[in-house]
Amino acid sequence: MTDLATRARTLLDLHTAPEILVLTNVWDVVSAQVVAATEGVRALATASHGIAATFGYEDGENIPLDLHLDMVGRIAAAVDLPLSMDMEAGYGDAGETARRAVEKGVVGGNLEDQMKPLDDAVAAVEAVVRAGRDAGIDFVLNARTDAFLRAEAGADRSELLAEAVRRGRAFLEAGAPVVFVPGVVAREEIEALVEGLGRGKLTVISVPGRSLPARELQDLGVARVSTGPFTQRVALTALQDAVVEMVGGGVLPPGTRALN
Known part of the structure; x- marks a missing residue:
């Protein structure tokens, strides 16, 4: 567990460093290896949307947790950098999901509040933090509030900001180092x-x-910026554009690199 503890501490330090942490979300082993081998990359994060799509599932805890964790474990084993997992809302037991993630080599994770009652959301944060502590690591929880994502159309943005801050402060007090x-x-x-x-x-x-x-974002004081499902969409866009060129009588992009 010493290696995991070191990775966890490294990931935590990256969140508190003056330089913003840029996390490119990955969805399988080869995407993780390509990102990890890129100069300047210091840590990795998975995207639940991307992993679910890889196996033909819609996002939102539709992919079985065992399958989700299996892919995350394969990614963790294939790279030497700290890995954060998108745990969605915790699959019904945030603490247990975090415990199993740590067993797979994960040292941080996202957890959605889905705008559940604040006491319940705080309890889930505490459970994840406790799971990390029990495993002997400083699990880096990126506690997510869905105040904006789940807001009704036309909602007052100032009220949403106030609610996001209220929830975020509660998550920080419960032990999460950062709020998403x-x-x-x-x-x-x-x-x-x-x-x-x-x-x-x-x-x-x-x-x-x-x-x-x-x-x-760094100048504004943001700790971390990630890419979510968009990096997979970047890859798929390039794939579709190449297909269009080929079926239209052309050739594959001449700048294609042998990255695998």
């Missing part, structure tokens, strides 16, 4: 979240064509 707020891309809203949660406590997702560059 998807659905936020505007500079002023990110500034408000950083002010409410503290510098180095907020993590966000990069949305193609909408999000601020990582260097600007």
Whole structure:
């Protein structure tokens, strides 16, 4: 467990470093190996959407947990970098899911609150933190609040910000080192979240064509930016574009590299 403890501490330190942590989400062994071999990459994270899609499931805990964990374990075994797992909402038992993830070599993870009653959401955070402690590691929980994702159309954004901060503070007090707020891309809203949660406590997702560059997020005090399902979509876009070129009478992209 010493190696896992070292990886966990490394991952935690990356979240508190002055430089923003950029996590490119991966979905299988080869994507993880390609990302891990890229200069500047310091840690990896899985995306539940990408892993589920790989096996033909819709996101949202539709993929069986055993299958999900099997893929995550294969990824962890194939790379030497700290790995964070998207645990979705914990599959009904966040602490047990975290315990099993650690057994697979995982040292951090996302956990959705799905806007459940705050006491229940805090209890789930505490269970994950406790599972890491029981395993002898500083499990890096990226506690996610869905205040924006589950909001009704036209909801007051200032009220959503206040709720995200309220929940995020509760998660931080329960032991999560960082809080993930998807659905936020505007500079002023990110500034408000950083002010409410503290510098180095907020993590966000990069949305193609909408999000601020990582260097600007760093200047705003964001701890981490990840890519969620979008990296798999980047790969699939390149695949489809190549197919279109081929069936149209062309050739494969000349710049294609032998990455596997």
